[in-house]
Amino acid sequence: MAVDMTEVRQLFFEESSENLDVMESNLLDLEIGPINKELVNSIFRAAHSIKGGAGIFKFEQVVSFAHVAETLLDEMRKGEHLVTQPIIDLLLRAVDILRMMLSSLKENTECNWLEVGACQTRLKAFLKTPLEGESAYGELTMSGKFSPSPQSAPVKLPGPTSPLPAPTISSTPVATPRSLEVTALTPVAPTATSAMPVALTHTGAPLPVTPTEPTAALAETPAPAAPTNIEGWQIIFKPHLGMLKTGNDPINLFRELAGLGALEVKANTHQVPAFTDLTPHSCHLNWELMLHANVAKSVIEEIFEWVENECDLQITPLPILSAEDEEQTATTVNDELTLTTVDSDDDSMSSKRSLINFPPNFDGDETGVNEPLPNSPSAGNQLQSDRGDTKPLSPVSPVETPLLSTTESPAVTSSLHSLDPHPLEGPISPRGNSNQAPETGSSIRVGIDKVDSLINLVGELVITQSMLDQVGENFDHSKLSLLRDGLSQLERNTRELQESVMRIRMLPISYSFNRFPRLVHDLSVQLGKKVELKLSGVHTELDKTVLEKMSDPLVHLVRNALDHGIEMPEQRRETGKPEVGLLHLHAFHQGGNIIIQISDDGAGFNLARIRDKAIKQRLLNREDNPSEEQLYEFVFQPGFSTADQVSDLSGRGVGMDVVRRNIRSLGGTIEIQSKPGRGTTFNIRLPLTLAILDGQLVRVGTEIYILSLLSIMESLRVKPQLVNTLAGKAEVYKLRDEYIPILRLYELFDLVVHCTTQLEQGLLVIVEGDGQKIGLFVDELLSQQQIVIKSLESNFKQMQGISGATILGDGSVALILDVAGLIQLFHHKKKIPTLRSTFTLGVSA
Amino acid sequence: MTYILISDDSVSMRQMLKFTLAEANYQVTEANNGLTALELAKQQSYDLIITDVNMPQLDGLSLVRELRSLPEYQFKPILLLTTESDPEKKQEAKTAGATGWILKPFDPDKLLAAVRKVLR
Numbered sequence: 001m002a003v004d005m006t007e008v009r010q011l012f013f014e015e016s017s018e019n020l021d022v023m024e025s026n027l028l029d030l031e032i033g034p035i036n037k038e039l040v041n042s043i044f045r046a047a048h049s050i051k052g053g054a055g056i057f058k059f060e061q062v063v064s065f066a067h068v069a070e071t072l073l074d075e076m077r078k079g080e081h082l083v084t085q086p087i088i089d090l091l092l093r094a095v096d097i098l099r100m101m102l103s104s105l106k107e108n109t110e111c112n113w114l115e116v117g118a119c120q121t122r123l124k125a126f127l128k129t130p131l132e133g134e135s136a137y138g139e140l141t142m143s144g145k146f147s148p149s150p151q152s153a154p155v156k157l158p159g160p161t162s163p164l165p166a167p168t169i170s171s172t173p174v175a176t177p178r179s180l181e182v183t184a185l186t187p188v189a190p191t192a193t194s195a196m197p198v199a200l201t202h203t204g205a206p207l208p209v210t211p212t213e214p215t216a217a218l219a220e221t222p223a224p225a226a227p228t229n230i231e232g233w234q235i236i237f238k239p240h241l242g243m244l245k246t247g248n249d250p251i252n253l254f255r256e257l258a259g260l261g262a263l264e265v266k267a268n269t270h271q272v273p274a275f276t277d278l279t280p281h282s283c284h285l286n287w288e289l290m291l292h293a294n295v296a297k298s299v300i301e302e303i304f305e306w307v308e309n310e311c312d313l314q315i316t317p318l319p320i321l322s323a324e325d326e327e328q329t330a331t332t333v334n335d336e337l338t339l340t341t342v343d344s345d346d347d348s349m350s351s352k353r354s355l356i357n358f359p360p361n362f363d364g365d366e367t368g369v370n371e372p373l374p375n376s377p378s379a380g381n382q383l384q385s386d387r388g389d390t391k392p393l394s395p396v397s398p399v400e401t402p403l404l405s406t407t408e409s410p411a412v413t414s415s416l417h418s419l420d421p422h423p424l425e426g427p428i429s430p431r432g433n434s435n436q437a438p439e440t441g442s443s444i445r446v447g448i449d450k451v452d453s454l455i456n457l458v459g460e461l462v463i464t465q466s467m468l469d470q471v472g473e474n475f476d477h478s479k480l481s482l483l484r485d486g487l488s489q490l491e492r493n494t495r496e497l498q499e500s501v502m503r504i505r506m507l508p509i510s511y512s513f514n515r516f517p518r519l520v521h522d523l524s525v526q527l528g529k530k531v532e533l534k535l536s537g538v539h540t541e542l543d544k545t546v547l548e549k550m551s552d553p554l555v556h557l558v559r560n561a562l563d564h565g566i567e568m569p570e571q572r573r574e575t576g577k578p579e580v581g582l583l584h585l586h587a588f589h590q591g592g593n594i595i596i597q598i599s600d601d602g603a604g605f606n607l608a609r610i611r612d613k614a615i616k617q618r619l620l621n622r623e624d625n626p627s628e629e630q631l632y633e634f635v636f637q638p639g640f641s642t643a644d645q646v647s648d649l650s651g652r653g654v655g656m657d658v659v660r661r662n663i664r665s666l667g668g669t670i671e672i673q674s675k676p677g678r679g680t681t682f683n684i685r686l687p688l689t690l691a692i693l694d695g696q697l698v699r700v701g702t703e704i705y706i707l708s709l710l711s712i713m714e715s716l717r718v719k720p721q722l723v724n725t726l727a728g729k730a731e732v733y734k735l736r737d738e739y740i741p742i743l744r745l746y747e748l749f750d751l752v753v754h755c756t757t758q759l760e761q762g763l764l765v766i767v768e769g770d771g772q773k774i775g776l777f778v779d780e781l782l783s784q785q786q787i788v789i790k791s792l793e794s795n796f797k798q799m800q801g802i803s804g805a806t807i808l809g810d811g812s813v814a815l816i817l818d819v820a821g822l823i824q825l826f827h828h829k830k831k832i833p834t835l836r837s838t839f840t841l842g843v844s845a
Numbered sequence: 846m847t848y849i850l851i852s853d854d855s856v857s858m859r860q861m862l863k864f865t866l867a868e869a870n871y872q873v874t875e876a877n878n879g880l881t882a883l884e885l886a887k888q889q890s891y892d893l894i895i896t897d898v899n900m901p902q903l904d905g906l907s908l909v910r911e912l913r914s915l916p917e918y919q920f921k922p923i924l925l926l927t928t929e930s931d932p933e934k935k936q937e938a939k940t941a942g943a944t945g946w947i948l949k950p951f952d953p954d955k956l957l958a959a960v961r962k963v964l965r
Binding site: 009011048306 | 854855856857858860861864897899900901913919920921922923926928936939942943944945946949950951952962963964965
């Protein structure tokens, strides 16, 4: 079967990960006490889906594990358990284990089987009723003897619990009537309208027997072992009147049987009422079938499995006949052949691997039999199987019959598959056992509405274009206003199209926020703190890349807030605060930015402590009097921590600098607001997208540079009397109460042509980066426009102070300035230490 | 052309069904829950419906009941995808009117065998 399983496999992993998220968030929503049926149901469904999918790919361990978890959930939804913290914790653990198993399968890496086993054992301990039919799921032996690779794990075969019944054959000849009342057998179809001939065998004659040639082939087949001394089976099949109402059609059953060997069908029309009383939808016929095939009883039973309770069924073995009889009957069979031989090549049904090897004309199409009415039962057709010269049939069908048995013992097939070292292997990159999806080849799910709006916009664009085409034809002055309209429409289309395309990359921040309930739950348990997590603005969308890269910084900030921010319950009580601390994650749009706020109502930053620490680390002089912002700036310094003790979670002083670096690499900023005893708020400002920025074009000489509008605080004409020079090195500008260093861009970039060098003739653009301000001296401000950022690094080496380039409307290239980089460059050139300079200036003012 | 409607809330399961059935030249339509399946079944006549049991909105057993109440599907084969092998669950399926069931996990051959068992 050339089904592309790689793709399905990939899909399964994505879907399972979503299902695990559902399980996790619903588990966290569960409240202690009676069962919330809806929640438990949805957790159950998710576990169930994972189990089902894992089964397809023969991930036996996942199936087995999920099965135990699912059983527990099933008991819960039946109300057999109350929700307790241990159950929630255990199920959360189970989610983690499943995640680990799936990720190790996906990445083809090792999995910690001991943990899996331990968790599975704990789950089992919770179960009220012991698991039944474990073998059906290829139960692992959990005795620590895990095989290293999931793909080649030995699967315990179902032991004596195997559902396969041993074929029992009564040695005594069965006293079944050899011939039925022949006279009663008249050709009547169950429906009055369809005149289907019921091809009946001759009666009274000895039963037709086929030579038992398939025994040789059978010797090779695994379980179920067919009895060797069985000539065939007699099946008495009396459907109940309503059997057809479940969509079961006897002819299909007979066809299945005929696939096993030669089949004789006798219809008994005794029960068929008079025409006037006939109910077309009831099954009035019953049958006696002779199957001449050396198969196990279970194979036949399985064919009738679906109608087990809708019929009376008797399956009795036919004893082997004497050689003489055999010969005689063999001739009879040949004589009464009514069907053509099998031509398996042109029959789609009888592909080599298919179970059913059935003559193509059995469906009645080719033998000229009227096709039965669509909904009518079509039993009793000319179902008389051939045997004489159907050589292709006999060797194939018995060999294939064991396939049927696999339904009863999936572990058999599973173990076979498990032996295959690389079943269904997709393109797997050897990666660590991480929860994160590999960056390469990742996909994105886009809502259909976004795609629709895109198509809609493209449609509008086409209309605009054809409109402009019309205007362009025989253009004269009278059409000028039409042209203007067209161009403005084009502009609108372009902008909308751009926004629409951008939106495709946008994902709601809930993708990132959703992991926090679990994190906060686990951390608060670990720390013994009581914390309520509030999420808001979860539908705020931001660029997928931004979202992914923000994940770690957010986790860090949340950990910090829990570890250092929110106090222990007693401490909170003492200070008159509610015991339960509040952690609030909030996302919203502001201007062209996304703001993410992480606020807690904890202790807040201890500024005195930061100051002491900074002095201790010689970042600050004792006599300095830094502002709050400047003190917070220390928090972002590498190796700076005010925590007295290094804990598991945080306090090592690595982190905040990394957090800020990550945010900066996304073109964002982070700032701290904190009130001692009242709490801390981190404000993270991120651009909507990484590909486009709102830029301010500035001219320096003949060059045009671009500044991000977000970094610009204000622009002003320089008043010469407010410019001071410090030690002949740097110029500063007194803006209100601040002294702002002046950076002459022409100087920095060594521009000489047509540059304004007189400060009062140019403009000072005050920009902010890294919490510091600087005044960029430029010749003039040009327009503001959206800039598509093109990376320079793929062709040139990275330049400090320049973050990229763009192509302007006239085709020329302009460099995009990186404010933070410029500030560093400036301090480096002027040999002024970054932080100290501003303090000194502040004091000297 | 034989039309089959499959109903399952799991995308991978649907894909798996679809690939396998399409490979065998069946025309497959997908529904991601019972309610959608019911709507689709009302719009067009399908020769076979394969549905999952556990689904949001409308579960598999209710879907079977709903379908059986429609004249069009009174006698059509409907197969349930189930992981439960216990007789009680099977009886429940039959009572609801299902033609039969396919035990998960299954491989493509097993699926096709089951499908061919109810389609001629």
